[in-house]
Amino acid sequence: xxxxxxxxxxxxxxxxxxxxxxxxxxxxxxxxxxxxxxxxxxxxxxxxxxxxxxxxxxxxxxxxxxxxxxxxxxxxxxxxxxxxxxxxxxxxxxxxxxxxxxxxxxxxxxxxxxxxxxxxxxxxxxxxxxxxxxxxxxxxxxxxxxxxxxxxxxxxxxxxxxxxxxxxxxxxxxxxxxxxxxxxxxxxxxxxxxxxxxxxxxxxxxxxxxxxxxxxxxxxxxxxxxxxxxxxxxxxxxxxxxxxxxxxxxxxxxxxxxxxxxxxxxxxxxxxxxxxxxxxxxxxxxxxxxxxxxxxxxxxxxxxxxx
Amino acid sequence: xxxxxxxxxxxxxxxxxxxxxxxxxxxxxxxxxxxxxxxxxxxxxxxxxxxxxxxxxxxxxxxxxxxxxxxxxxxxxxxxxxxxxxxxxxxxxxxxxxxxxxxxxxxxxxxxxxxxxxxxxxxxxxxxxxxxxxxxxxxxxxxxxxxxxxxxxxxxxxxxxxxxxxxxxxxxxxxxxxxxxxxxxxxxxxxxxxxxxxxxxxxxxxxxxxxxxxxxxxxxxxxxxxxxxxxxxxxxxxxxxxxxxxxxxxxxxxxxxxxxxxxxxxxxxxxxxxxxxxxxxxxxxxxxxxxxxxxxxxxxxxxxxxxxxxxxxxxxxxxxxxxxxxxxxxxxxxxxxxxxxxxxxxxxxxxxxxxxxxxxxxxxxxxxxxxxxxxxxxxxxxxxxxxxxxxxxxxxxxxxxxxxxxxxxxxxxxxxxxxxxxxxxxxxxxxxxxxxxxxxxxxxxxxxxxxxxxxxxxxxxxxxxxxxxxxxxxxxx
Numbered sequence: 116x117x118x119x120x121x122x123x124x125x126x127x128x129x130x131x132x133x134x135x136x137x138x139x140x141x142x143x144x145x146x147x148x149x150x151x152x153x154x155x156x157x158x159x160x161x162x163x164x165x166x167x168x169x170x171x172x173x174x175x176x177x178x179x180x181x182x183x184x185x186x187x188x189x190x191x192x193x194x195x196x197x198x199x200x201x202x203x204x205x206x207x208x209x210x211x212x213x214x215x216x217x218x219x220x221x222x223x224x225x226x227x228x229x230x231x232x233x234x235x236x237x238x239x240x241x242x243x244x245x246x247x248x249x250x251x252x253x254x255x256x257x258x259x260x261x262x263x264x265x266x267x268x269x270x271x272x273x274x275x276x277x278x279x280x281x282x283x284x285x286x287x288x289x290x291x292x293x294x295x296x297x298x299x300x301x302x303x304x305x306x307x308x309x310x311x312x313x314x315x316x317x318x319x320x321x322x323x324x325x326x327x328x329x330x331x332x333x334x335x336x337x338x339x340x341x342x343x344x345x346x347x348x349x350x351x352x353x354x355x356x357x358x359x360x361x362x363x364x365x366x367x368x369x370x371x372x373x374x375x376x377x378x379x380x381x382x383x384x385x386x387x388x389x390x391x392x393x394x395x396x397x398x399x400x401x402x403x404x405x406x407x408x409x410x411x412x413x414x415x416x417x418x419x420x421x422x
Numbered sequence: 423x424x425x426x427x428x429x430x431x432x433x434x435x436x437x438x439x440x441x442x443x444x445x446x447x448x449x450x451x452x453x454x455x456x457x458x459x460x461x462x463x464x465x466x467x468x469x470x471x472x473x474x475x476x477x478x479x480x481x482x483x484x485x486x487x488x489x490x491x492x493x494x495x496x497x498x499x500x501x502x503x504x505x506x507x508x509x510x511x512x513x514x515x516x517x518x519x520x521x522x523x524x525x526x527x528x529x530x531x532x533x534x535x536x537x538x539x540x541x542x543x544x545x546x547x548x549x550x551x552x553x554x555x556x557x558x559x560x561x562x563x564x565x566x567x568x569x570x571x572x573x574x575x576x577x578x579x580x581x582x583x584x585x586x587x588x589x590x591x592x593x594x595x596x597x598x599x600x601x602x603x604x605x606x607x608x609x610x611x612x613x614x615x616x617x618x619x620x621x622x623x624x625x626x627x628x629x630x631x632x633x634x635x636x637x638x639x640x641x642x643x644x645x646x647x648x649x650x651x652x653x654x655x656x657x658x659x660x661x662x663x664x665x666x667x668x669x670x671x672x673x674x675x676x677x678x679x680x681x682x683x684x685x686x687x688x689x690x691x692x693x694x695x696x697x698x699x700x701x702x703x704x705x706x707x708x709x710x711x712x713x714x715x716x717x718x719x720x721x722x723x724x725x726x727x728x729x730x731x732x733x734x735x736x737x738x739x740x741x742x743x744x745x746x747x748x749x750x751x752x753x754x755x756x757x758x759x760x761x762x763x764x765x766x767x768x769x770x771x772x773x774x775x776x777x778x779x780x781x782x783x784x785x786x787x788x789x790x791x792x793x794x795x796x797x798x799x800x801x802x803x804x805x806x807x808x809x810x811x812x813x814x815x816x817x818x819x820x821x822x823x824x825x826x827x828x829x830x831x832x833x834x835x836x837x838x839x840x841x842x843x844x845x846x847x848x849x850x851x852x853x854x855x856x857x858x859x860x861x862x863x864x865x866x867x868x869x870x871x872x873x874x875x876x877x878x879x880x881x882x883x884x885x886x887x888x889x890x891x892x893x894x895x896x897x898x899x
Binding site: 116117118119120121122125126129151153154155156157158159161162164165166168169172173175176179180183184243244245249250251252253254279281283284285286289292296382414415416419 | 456457519520523524526528529535536539540543546547549550551552553778795796797798799800803806807809810822823826827829830832833834835836837840847851854855858859860862863864865866867869870873
């Protein structure tokens with residue numbers, strides 16, 4: 116085959132170009148620390164990387180949802196613990212009041228009123244600027260005590276409930292929504308379902324004390340026990356919800372680590388390997404340059420001299 | 423008598439000088455054109471001059487010039503041109519796909535994928551805090567950025583489509599110019615070769631260069647007729663007959679908001695189908711590839727818009743006055759990536775963003791009151807859930823999955839085009855090397871020729887000097 120000058124030049128140029136192209140690719144990988152800098156670098160790996168990134172973002176969101184839910188649940192828990200404490204005090208007072216004189220009973224009635232006031236305050240607890248026990252009516256005070264309740268004769272309800280019976284949920288993973296809140300009705304007044312109305316129970320006890328009705332007072336202890344049990348049941352409900360959520364929280368933490376590790380494997384530059392490749396290409400380039408120079412230069416002209 | 427003598431000896435010498443000089447000329451020409459693109463080396467053809475038969479023997483009369491030969495292999499030319507078509511097509515496709523890949527801008531912290539992901543995550547955050555105004559503000563602002571990203575991609579693709587059309591215009595113009603050139607050269611070559619001996623080497627080189635360039639543009643078949651004219655044809659029609667060229671022109675039509683280009687024969691207005699070459703690559707890009715990707719983004723936008731709206735419609739925001747709440751509350755307006763916008767109501771007041779379900783109460787005076795509970799987050803929850811819902815591709819892909827597969831498709835297309843170019847490169851080079859091997863100038867060879875013709879010239883001069891001496895001797899007898 117005739118080797119012409121343009122042939123030689125073309126061949127050397129091409130080889131140098133390919134070598135430089137390979138080196139540029141590796142250099143890009145080294146400077147961006149990413150093996151894939153555009154989809155066409157490795158379309159399949161890219162598809163997986165994009166999927167994994169979305170999973171990671173979504174997991175983080177679920178984790179935020181869970182934290183928010185936990186915050187509310189914990190606040191409810193605390194409130195209900197306080198309510199429980201109050202009910203225990205009420206019970207002690209009832210036991211005491213069952214066997215006392217009228218004068219002591221009057222002062223006990225006053226104490227009861229204080230406890231009732233406290234309970235109402237607990238029922239109106241706010242968390243993060245929103246009322247905890249109003250259902251989805253979170254911006255208005257859910258429990259308003261009847262102003263006549265301090266007087267002896269009361270007409271109408273002890274407490275008016277301005278909240279609703281709606282619950283709200285949090286999405287804690289791809290398939291699960293969890294109800295977070297207990298409504299005010301659920302916690303404090305289940306009388307429409309045959310359960311206890313905590314406020315009514317306390318108020319009725321107060322009336323009994325003022326009426327000096329020993330038998331009634333003793334009978335009330337049963338009601339108070341019902342109220343305590345209702346509160347404890349609710350307390351447990353919240354505990355269970357918390358458990359479920361926390362379990363998911365842990366699961367996400369583990370999964371996130373795996374996802375990030377997969378992503379790193381797919382898209383990060385393996386510096387060791389890249390450097391070695393770069394060195395190899397550099398050597399190849401140097402050899403090509405050196406050889407190329409020797410291929411192109413000499414011609415007969417160098418040797419003909421004077422004829 | 424005759425056949426040889428002093429005069430014929432002088433003559434032989436003279437012819438030698440002339441022919442060796444011719445050889446030097448041609449060699450010089452080759453050397454001068456060693457770096458000229460498309461130059462085919464030339465060789466002087468020498469043959470013995472006529473012989474004269476006499477009674478005393480048959481004598482030769484020296485050397486005769488039999489024209490200057492152009493060394494060219496037509497078969498290799500055809501092979502090179504076939505591969506040039508594919509090269510032109512591959513390169514055009516690679517360029518376009520790379521540009522689409524750049525437009526889509528993935529993977530990136532500012533790409534559409536992460537914006538859509540954030541959009542839905544913001545709804546989830548709103549679901550955690552449905553009473554919050556600031557959160558609504560953030561949601562709307564981020565949504566605006568996402569809408570902008572849709573607009574950007576759409577706009578870039580439209581600009582790309584326009585750019586491709588301009589390039590097509592230029593390419594067709596260039597092809598027309600080349601076709602005309604070839605026809606003109608046919609004419610000139612015919613004239614020149616008709617009136618002289620040998621071939622019109624430089625003109626043929628030019629014509630071959632034009633044919634090469636034309637092959638990168640479109641699929642052509644060129645064959646040389648007996649009279650030296652090259653006919654050029656495209657599968658459907660003849661481009662150059664003798665010296666009559668065809669002209670092509672472009673026409674633009676608008677289909678579904680996508681502009682498409684067709685190529686027509688200027689003579690009869692018929693459509694021309696180009697199957698290979700740069701023009702074919704650009705046509706594919708303009709009429710199929712770019713519209714295809716525009717449609718994908720339109721579909722994504724359409725689904726995002728309608729599905730969010732369908733949920734948002736039955737929700738209610740936290741605007742103050744119940745009487746001011748609109749009955750139908752859309753979040754987006756528009757139907758595709760171009761027309762997608764955030765609704766006017768929400769742009770005016772971020773509190774119009776709904777997290778809660780609508781509660782409709784009929785009042786005594788017959789009017790309808792629309793309200794919602796502040797802690798109700800059901801609409802926000804549902805919209806947030808839309809992120810994972812498989813709403814596209816017959817229920818197999820979520821919105822983000824769909825986008826991811828579009829990105830993947832572009833990546834694979836771009837990679838394939840690039841690989842095609844690279845793989846094809848070596849094939850073309852082989853053929854070009856083959857062509858070079860036949861027609862290229864080798865300086866080493868030419869230097870040898872120089873020496874050869876120089877020697878020949880010197881030898882011829884020696885003959886003349888010797889005969890001259892004989893003549894002197896004769897005269898001085």
